[in-house]
């Protein structure tokens with residue numbers, strides 16, 4: 501198992517370095533939104549989970565995985581909707597693993613206990629959990645806290661590498677310490693996402709949860725302090741500073757022709773260059789931030805073919821935006837970042853403390 505993980509990481513490293521040295525665009529990291537279906541109804545979701553549209557078949561997903569593997573894909577994150585609702589999820593995971601591509605998954609946790617034998621086949625699990633029970637259930641629906649907690653507990657008991665992804669909203673902004681205490685308990689790390697109204701599918705519900713610019717800054721200043729105290733915030737100091745100092749309102753993108761602000765960030769956003777999203781119907785997007793906006797018109801892999809849809813993203817005019825993932829992924833895609841990521845994964849894989857700790861009450 502360890503050798504398998506090291507081989508996959510080495511292949512990711514090779515590809516990333518090749519792209520950097522040769523200045524190549526290559527689809528290295530893919531987020532596949534396997535289905536629109538979901539068994540939760542979060543207030544800030546950017547997917548219309550009620551949509552009844554034709555989704556890619558299992559065969560089409562497998563063909564896509566073959567194609568992007570040939571073009572350089574070395575890491576896939578399965579998303580949705582809820583990916584565990586896909587009827588052939590085990591077959592798709594098996595196909596990814598057969599190519600020695602790193603396979604991660606983001607889940608709301610509901611089906612994790614029932615499907616733990618499938619979950620054990622992936623390389624790491626991102627469980628969505630925004631805060632304590634009141635905060636989380638306000639964002640994600642009644643009972644969702646318990647589902648997420650049970651999922652984390654069972655996954656960790658079974659040796660799965662787990663991360664928490666917490667969306668910061670008006671309801672969850674005061675849950676930072678709670679989440680980091682949970683992280684200590686389960687020996688895992690937490691990433692924090694911010695939402696903006698334009699990201700959400702349902703604008704009315706989004707208005708009720710979106711933080712003001714001042715509140716967002718405050719959350720990241722607190723996270724910076726907590727990280728300096730050695731708490732398990734997965735972001736680097738540079739990513740936290742990036743968000744704190746972002747020079748525009750947080751819902752505004754910095755475009756390439758913005759002379760005044762383009763000096764804020766010297767690197768280029770990796771989304772659309774080495775990272776991309778495939779929607780359940782086959783539309784290709786650079787990132788989740790461009791889902792419900794006029795800034796980007798996706799092409800479809802079934803109608804246009806993958807290559808054309810991939811080339812379409814090269815025309816993107818944005819340079820960077822408020823998303824902490826921009827500096828963070830640029831850091832991860834470096835020798836230092838890849839080594840740090842491997843160490844975090846190994847630490848959790850071989851954690852001995854977990855079994856004793858999770859039997860205690862939270």
Ligand code: SF4
Nearest residue numbers: 538540542545581608
């Ligand atoms: S945010 Fe995730 S869990 Fe929540 S409704 Fe959307 S897809 Fe489902």
Ligand code: SF4
Nearest residue numbers: 769787789818820821
């Ligand atoms: S700059 Fe922001 S909006 Fe543009 S591709 Fe990158 S993550 Fe997406």
